[in-house]
Amino acid sequence: MTTPTPNDIIAAVDALEDEAVALLAELVRFDTTLGNETPAQDRIAAVFADLGLEVDRFAIDLAAIEDHPGFSPVDWDYDDKINVVGVHRSRHNAGRSLILNGHIDVVPTGPADMWASPPFEPVVRDGWMWGRGAGDMKAGIVAYTIAFKALKSLGVAPAAPLYLQSVVEEECTGNGALACLVRGYRADAAIIPEPFERSLMTAQMGVMWFRVHVRGKPAHVLDTAAGANAIEAAFALVEALKRLETRWNAPEARHPAFAGIEHPINFNLGVITGGEWPSSVPTECRFTMRVGFFPGVSTASVREAVTETIAEAAARHPTLRESPPRVEFFGFQAEGCTVDAEGEMMRLLADIHRRLDGEPPPLRATTATTDARFFNLYGDLPATCYGPHAERIHALDERVDLASVHAVTRVLALFIAEWCGLEPAD
Amino acid sequence: MTTPTPNDIIAAVDALEDEAVALLAELVRFDTTLGNETPAQDRIAAVFADLGLEVDRFAIDLAAIEDHPGFSPVDWDYDDKINVVGVHRSRHNAGRSLILNGHIDVVPTGPADMWASPPFEPVVRDGWMWGRGAGDMKAGIVAYTIAFKALKSLGVAPAAPLYLQSVVEEECTGNGALACLVRGYRADAAIIPEPFERSLMTAQMGVMWFRVHVRGKPAHVLDTAAGANAIEAAFALVEALKRLETRWNAPEARHPAFAGIEHPINFNLGVITGGEWPSSVPTECRFTMRVGFFPGVSTASVREAVTETIAEAAARHPTLRESPPRVEFFGFQAEGCTVDAEGEMMRLLADIHRRLDGEPPPLRATTATTDARFFNLYGDLPATCYGPHAERIHALDERVDLASVHAVTRVLALFIAEWCGLEPAD
Numbered sequence: 039m040t041t042p043t044p045n046d047i048i049a050a051v052d053a054l055e056d057e058a059v060a061l062l063a064e065l066v067r068f069d070t071t072l073g074n075e076t077p078a079q080d081r082i083a084a085v086f087a088d089l090g091l092e093v094d095r096f097a098i099d100l101a102a103i104e105d106h107p108g109f110s111p112v113d114w115d116y117d118d119k120i121n122v123v124g125v126h127r128s129r130h131n132a133g134r135s136l137i138l139n140g141h142i143d144v145v146p147t148g149p150a151d152m153w154a155s156p157p158f159e160p161v162v163r164d165g166w167m168w169g170r171g172a173g174d175m176k177a178g179i180v181a182y183t184i185a186f187k188a189l190k191s192l193g194v195a196p197a198a199p200l201y202l203q204s205v206v207e208e209e210c211t212g213n214g215a216l217a218c219l220v221r222g223y224r225a226d227a228a229i230i231p232e233p234f235e236r237s238l239m240t241a242q243m244g245v246m247w248f249r250v251h252v253r254g255k256p257a258h259v260l261d262t263a264a265g266a267n268a269i270e271a272a273f274a275l276v277e278a279l280k281r282l283e284t285r286w287n288a289p290e291a292r293h294p295a296f297a298g299i300e301h302p303i304n305f306n307l308g309v310i311t312g313g314e315w316p317s318s319v320p321t322e323c324r325f326t327m328r329v330g331f332f333p334g335v336s337t338a339s340v341r342e343a344v345t346e347t348i349a350e351a352a353a354r355h356p357t358l359r360e361s362p363p364r365v366e367f368f369g370f371q372a373e374g375c376t377v378d379a380e381g382e383m384m385r386l387l388a389d390i391h392r393r394l395d396g397e398p399p400p401l402r403a404t405t406a407t408t409d410a411r412f413f414n415l416y417g418d419l420p421a422t423c424y425g426p427h428a429e430r431i432h433a434l435d436e437r438v439d440l441a442s443v444h445a446v447t448r449v450l451a452l453f454i455a456e457w458c459g460l461e462p463a464d
Numbered sequence: 465m466t467t468p469t470p471n472d473i474i475a476a477v478d479a480l481e482d483e484a485v486a487l488l489a490e491l492v493r494f495d496t497t498l499g500n501e502t503p504a505q506d507r508i509a510a511v512f513a514d515l516g517l518e519v520d521r522f523a524i525d526l527a528a529i530e531d532h533p534g535f536s537p538v539d540w541d542y543d544d545k546i547n548v549v550g551v552h553r554s555r556h557n558a559g560r561s562l563i564l565n566g567h568i569d570v571v572p573t574g575p576a577d578m579w580a581s582p583p584f585e586p587v588v589r590d591g592w593m594w595g596r597g598a599g600d601m602k603a604g605i606v607a608y609t610i611a612f613k614a615l616k617s618l619g620v621a622p623a624a625p626l627y628l629q630s631v632v633e634e635e636c637t638g639n640g641a642l643a644c645l646v647r648g649y650r651a652d653a654a655i656i657p658e659p660f661e662r663s664l665m666t667a668q669m670g671v672m673w674f675r676v677h678v679r680g681k682p683a684h685v686l687d688t689a690a691g692a693n694a695i696e697a698a699f700a701l702v703e704a705l706k707r708l709e710t711r712w713n714a715p716e717a718r719h720p721a722f723a724g725i726e727h728p729i730n731f732n733l734g735v736i737t738g739g740e741w742p743s744s745v746p747t748e749c750r751f752t753m754r755v756g757f758f759p760g761v762s763t764a765s766v767r768e769a770v771t772e773t774i775a776e777a778a779a780r781h782p783t784l785r786e787s788p789p790r791v792e793f794f795g796f797q798a799e800g801c802t803v804d805a806e807g808e809m810m811r812l813l814a815d816i817h818r819r820l821d822g823e824p825p826p827l828r829a830t831t832a833t834t835d836a837r838f839f840n841l842y843g844d845l846p847a848t849c850y851g852p853h854a855e856r857i858h859a860l861d862e863r864v865d866l867a868s869v870h871a872v873t874r875v876l877a878l879f880i881a882e883w884c885g886l887e888p889a890d
Contacts, residue, residue: 320736433744
């Protein structure tokens with residue numbers, strides 16, 4: 039075997055640039071919102087098979103993960119929750135193994151009529167691709183897939199096990215990535231090409247979801263005083279929770295990794311529904327909130343703080359006092375974590391980036407959560423995020439910078455070559 | 465014909481007391497929430513036919529009413545909106561004609577599990593009947609039906625046209641009663657046995673519904689500052705509307721009929737829905753409000769005040785300024801009205817009540833609306849409400865005092881006899 043040079047590898051990635059854009063457009067066309075991931079996963083499985091990878095397409099076994107400390111409870115069924123892992127087995131196992139992980143699920147689009155173009159009909163213009171999930175994070179899946187394919191086109195393959203993971207539910211639970219971990223997938227490092235503008239992630243927040251069920255006392259509006267308006271009561275609870283957000287953001291309360299971020303702790307009132315008839319005082323209101331918290335803070339203590347804040351606000355409320363709200367924790371129960379920037383994987387990734395760009399990548403403490411927590415907290419292997427530049431993820435008119443996708447693909451191809459080493463392909 | 469004495473009439477009503485309770489239970493068993501009224505209306509039509517009345521069962525013709533000043537716009541279809549009128553034609557027409565009107569529709573139940581017994585399974589205990597609509601106002605329909613039947617059992621009938629109306633949509637538009645008016649039904653007076661504790665209604669509030677559509681700017685919660693939370697923006701608009709409520713309730717702003725009521729103007733935040741994903745800043749929120757206003761205030765001026773209040777609050781809001789909310793007026797666009805307590809109908813009704821009870825009925829200015837407005841404002845005929853005692857209408861565990869239903873039935877039978885006069889039945 040003639041070992042390809044870095045320039046050979048870069049040239050091989052460059053030769054696949056159009057194919058990468060076409061694959062990304064194909065993936066964006068799948069609506070992979072929660073519960074709709076399977077057709078896209080089947081397509082990914084076919085792509086992995088075409089690359090000569092062994093394909094492990096498996097349904098998440100709820101019983102196998104539900105007692106894990108990283109598990110997030112759900113109120114939907116798990117009959118058709120498919121993960122796909124493309125497995126490369128090395129003949130020589132001379133290098134270090136690697137997991138490249140991405141999530142196929144996307145968040146809802148919001149009102150489609152507020153998009154400049156339909157969210158699942160990708161549009162390429164001026165070097166960007168628009169579409170829900172284009173950035174978060176189908177571009178990342180494309181980047182690692184094309185990186186592997188570029189090496190193959192040179193007649194080489196990683197000299198260590200390489201796992202390409204396409205998982206579900208990164209956006210709501212992380213149970214997809216958790217299921218891979220529980221299934222036994224381990225490696226010497228993991229990289230998730232989340233759309234973090236080619237920064238290296240060194241810390242991520244904890245994230246928790248919960249739903250609050252408020253019950254008022256229904257009455258005819260001819261006497262609003264007779265009933266407690268459940269919607270207005272919910273507003274009072276939201277205000278109390280917002281005061282908790284302010285306390286957690288106080289400079290003296292901060293984790294050092296987030297000291298420089300203006301507003302690291304974000305409590306988001308994401309969903310509300312209440313009442314059923316304009317002329318009846320509403321009996322019920324439900325709202326869902328997402329809260330962030332610092333690494334090192336346990337999910338148990340966050341649940342306690344949320345529960346206590348609501349209980350105290352209810353105790354002060356004229357009618358909630360007699361009808362205490364119910365708090366239901368579902369979805370993300372995700373601890374925060376940090377990644378050692380001086381670890382071998384981080385240093386190599388930074389070095390390759392520097393060689394291509396002329397300067398090292400910025401480090402990033404993210405106020406969101408990612409699946410990297412599972413590897414770092416429960417898998418005993420270092421994991422970071424390093425991915426393309428995208429805009430308006432989780433919002434309208436999401437788009438990804440295609441040049442950045444290409445740059446990430448180059449870096450990942452070089453990283454695989456140097457981290458795993460290379461051997462002749464079959 | 466031997467003209468029956470008042471005592472004969474009372475005895476005839478008393479003889480039908482069990483039948484009245486059975487008919488009420490039968491009607492309560494129909495779920496007549498909005499859109500589900502027809503089976504109960506068909507049953508009413510059969511009851512009217514059994515009484516020998518001519519039955520006018522007709523669908524509301526939207527085109528015939530939509531330009532009427534009393535019309536309320538709707539966003540549901542009118543394919544199966546059935547009114548039923550039982551018409552008694554007198555042979556002699558010696559007396560004054562009368563309309564007895566009731567509505568078959570009921571408001572939603574709220575959470576059925578919060579009821580002591582299922583809302584459409586009537587329970588009789590301790591002299592009360594529990595069930596949605598038992599008081600508001602199937603008991604009123606039963607009262608006028610049994611009053612007429614009692615006279616018939618004595619071999620007599622009203623000596624003037626009598627119209628028993630069972631209408632739809634009193635609880636949301638009044639378009640059922642309006643359709644009767646537009647169809648040509650007129651009389652010398654009208655009584656609606658709404659569950660007002662055997663008081664005589666002398667004034668009712670205007671009522672209006674509207675829906676506010678708020679649009680924020682969606683964003684990932686990792687940067688909540690980038691988006692405007694549409695739910696929180698809606699809260700700000702609700703607060704501005706509540707300040708308008710306070711101003712309208714000010715003592716100096718009051719209509720004299722409502723001077724003695726503690727809080728006559730009620731703005732009810734009845735329904736809210738917003739957001740779709742806990743980890744996305746919500747793009748959209750809609751809320752529905754019901755506002756009350758005094759008689760003599762035009763619906764046009766209320767719409768203007770509501771629209772201006774929202775526009776001003778939006779102009780002061782950091783993000784609504786750029787994305788003004790949309791206000792949609794639907795359902796009740798109902799003016800208030802007053803009834804002359806010294807009119808002949810009112811004096812006769814009060815006198816009969818006094819004869820039976822020993823004292824005159826209390827007068828009532830109600831903070832709700834009723835279908836009486838159509839007769840008073842647009843029909844040029846005096847209409848009041850006089851009906852049984854009920855509790856928790858529009859709330860959980862609605863119930864009606866059966867003794868009060870019986871007392872109202874006696875009063876209505878005597879009123880028919882004295883207002884219309886009597887002639888031999890066929």
